[in-house]
Amino acid sequence: MLAQQLVNGVLLGATYSLFALGFTLMFGVLRVINLTYGFYFSAGAFVALWLTKQMGLGIWLALPLGAVAAGVVAVAIDWLLLTRLRWRPTAELDSLMVTLGGVLALYSVMTAWLGPDIRRLPPGLISADALVWGGLRVTMAQLLILGATIVLVSALLALMRFTRLGLAIRAMAEKPDAAGLMGINTARTSALVSFLSGCLAGAGGVLIGLNFNAIQPYMGESMMLRGFVVIIVGGLGDIRGALIAGLALGVIEVLTAGYVASGLKEAVSFAILVAVLWTRPQGLFGRAVVRRA
Amino acid sequence: MSIPGWLDDFLWTYQNLIHGLGINGLLALSMYVVLAVGQLSLGQAAFMGLGAYSGALMTMKLHWPFALVLPASCVVPVAFALAIGVPTLRLSGVYLAIATIGLGEVLRAVYLNVDLFGGALGLNGIPERTETWMIYALLALALAGFWLVGRSRIGRAMEAMREDATAAAVMGVNVARYQLAALVCSAVLAGLAGALSAHASSFIGPNEYGFEPAVTILSYALLGGIGTPLAPVVGAWFLTVLPELLRGLPEIRLAFNGVIIVLAVLFLPRGLLGWRMRRRAA
Numbered sequence: 001m002l003a004q005q006l007v008n009g010v011l012l013g014a015t016y017s018l019f020a021l022g023f024t025l026m027f028g029v030l031r032v033i034n035l036t037y038g039f040y041f042s043a044g045a046f047v048a049l050w051l052t053k054q055m056g057l058g059i060w061l062a063l064p065l066g067a068v069a070a071g072v073v074a075v076a077i078d079w080l081l082l083t084r085l086r087w088r089p090t091a092e093l094d095s096l097m098v099t100l101g102g103v104l105a106l107y108s109v110m111t112a113w114l115g116p117d118i119r120r121l122p123p124g125l126i127s128a129d130a131l132v133w134g135g136l137r138v139t140m141a142q143l144l145i146l147g148a149t150i151v152l153v154s155a156l157l158a159l160m161r162f163t164r165l166g167l168a169i170r171a172m173a174e175k176p177d178a179a180g181l182m183g184i185n186t187a188r189t190s191a192l193v194s195f196l197s198g199c200l201a202g203a204g205g206v207l208i209g210l211n212f213n214a215i216q217p218y219m220g221e222s223m224m225l226r227g228f229v230v231i232i233v234g235g236l237g238d239i240r241g242a243l244i245a246g247l248a249l250g251v252i253e254v255l256t257a258g259y260v261a262s263g264l265k266e267a268v269s270f271a272i273l274v275a276v277l278w279t280r281p282q283g284l285f286g287r288a289v290v291r292r293a
Numbered sequence: 294m295s296i297p298g299w300l301d302d303f304l305w306t307y308q309n310l311i312h313g314l315g316i317n318g319l320l321a322l323s324m325y326v327v328l329a330v331g332q333l334s335l336g337q338a339a340f341m342g343l344g345a346y347s348g349a350l351m352t353m354k355l356h357w358p359f360a361l362v363l364p365a366s367c368v369v370p371v372a373f374a375l376a377i378g379v380p381t382l383r384l385s386g387v388y389l390a391i392a393t394i395g396l397g398e399v400l401r402a403v404y405l406n407v408d409l410f411g412g413a414l415g416l417n418g419i420p421e422r423t424e425t426w427m428i429y430a431l432l433a434l435a436l437a438g439f440w441l442v443g444r445s446r447i448g449r450a451m452e453a454m455r456e457d458a459t460a461a462a463v464m465g466v467n468v469a470r471y472q473l474a475a476l477v478c479s480a481v482l483a484g485l486a487g488a489l490s491a492h493a494s495s496f497i498g499p500n501e502y503g504f505e506p507a508v509t510i511l512s513y514a515l516l517g518g519i520g521t522p523l524a525p526v527v528g529a530w531f532l533t534v535l536p537e538l539l540r541g542l543p544e545i546r547l548a549f550n551g552v553i554i555v556l557a558v559l560f561l562p563r564g565l566l567g568w569r570m571r572r573r574a575a
Contacts, residue, residue, distance in 0.1 A: 101554025108548035225398040263406020270399040277380040
């Protein structure tokens with residue numbers, strides 16, 4: 001029983017890592033907390049729903065297309081809301097407020113348009129079979145989540161490590177002005193970072209939608225709570241920290257739901273967030289730099 | 294019988310709106326005091342919910358008199374404000390914002406799942422103890438208090454740290470202490486507003502204090518601006534009356550509040566009522 005809980009926790013945590021990875025990347029490079037991020041999660045899930053239900057595509061196409069669509073939404077919103085704030089002295093709070101207003105408007109329009117009901121993906125989208133090994137059961141949906149997360153995370157890490165774009169992104173994260181002086185097109189790199197983050201959120205939305213088979217406009221908002229916990233526990237802007245903290249959060253949530261009370265899993269993760277803020281605000285892994293006032 | 298009949302009818306018909314205007318004015322001030330020191334807290338709705346639930350439980354389970362319940366309903370919101378504010382205010386502004394949004398989401402889940410708070414049904418049959426004059430007396434008191442503080446040395450320090458926290462700290466302003474005091478004031482006001490509204494409407498539910506009300510309260514302050522304490526209150530009144538006049542769909546009203554925030558931040562950083570407080574030269 002415990003082993004099964006751990007497996008479920010790790011698989012849930014993989015989606016949290018995926019989701020938080022884009023969030024922390026966005027903060028690390030663009031230096032803003034973009035609260036519309038949860039909306040890309042919902043957007044990815046709804047595009048995949050539309051593609052599978054109306055267009056009859058399989059999940060293998062719907063997953064990447066949903067992710068790319070969310071990435072495009074992310075670039076558009078970033079351009080609309082954030083570009084003109086980037087050089088203001090109060091950019092930090094202004095961008096928080098503008099994205100907060102923006103995300104409320106986006107969710108409400110989406111709810112007015114599509115309705116607040118929970119929607120389901122078409123049955124038979126993914127085989128209901130499960131791998132059974134010892135007492136452990138892993139469904140095909142869970143395997144897909146694990147596979148997709150591994151592929152996306154390794155692709156992102158390779159991109160950051162081995163390509164010129166990755167070098168430009170890391171340079172911008174380090175010092176945006178100096179990166180611009182070294183000939184990096186910072187506007188284009190920022191847009192690409194938005195796109196990548198949006199894709200990660202969108203992919204997370206499709207996978208969570210598949211795992212729980214429930215898609216609904218505000219799903220991104222409850223996911224944001226996990227995003228906050230993961231990026232603060234892992235350290236703001238710290239990619240490796242987000243990966244580890246995401247997995248840990250998934251396990252903790254599943255164990256809390258299994259052994260304490262399922263209604264308290266949010267409260268437990270929030271208590272962890274507050275405890276980390278009190279004791280190690282730079283994140284558990286101590287790599288992110290915290291600007292102290 | 295001192296109140297004429299027509300006025301009595303009017304007050305009775307629009308009682309909810311009249312209560313709402315006062316309560317939302319208090320909430321706008323609770324947002325104002327944090328923005329005035331250059332921080333962003335999105336915990337106002339959460340603090341209000343804590344005040345409402347703790348106040349309602351004190352009345353219903355402990356049978357305390359309202360004169361005791363009202364001040365006591367600040368205790369829980371202030372405790373949460375300290376637990377979150379002390380660690381985050383040492384750091385950059387994003388930490389407070391993130392932690393307070395998180396608080397709202399978490400409390401909603403707790404209210405929904407813990408029996409003491411009535412679950413999805415909320416708490417029903419809260420005795421109606423709030424009188425209209427209490428709301429407005431408190432609002433007037435808070436406005437006058439902020440006005441006096443705003444004109445004083447403290448107000449100048451608050452404005453300095455809003456414009457540039459580092460420069461203010463160099464000039465000898467204890468930035469962290471002011472910011473924590475502002476957050477505590479904000480929690481007190483929101484807690485009182487919560488207890489007053491719970492004892493005015495006889496029902497509270499978990500969804501009244503979530504993400505959407507939090508953003509709506511921010512839109513009050515940003516529409517009016519934070520140059521003077523009166524401006525956010527006027528913003529709140531405008532955004533409370535407007536839907537009554539339009540009778541539009543609730544979803545579109547929320548979208549409208551969101552769009553107001555976007556436009557105010559991008560194009561009207563001082564709000565619609567952008568006057569600043571007059572002070573004597575130092």
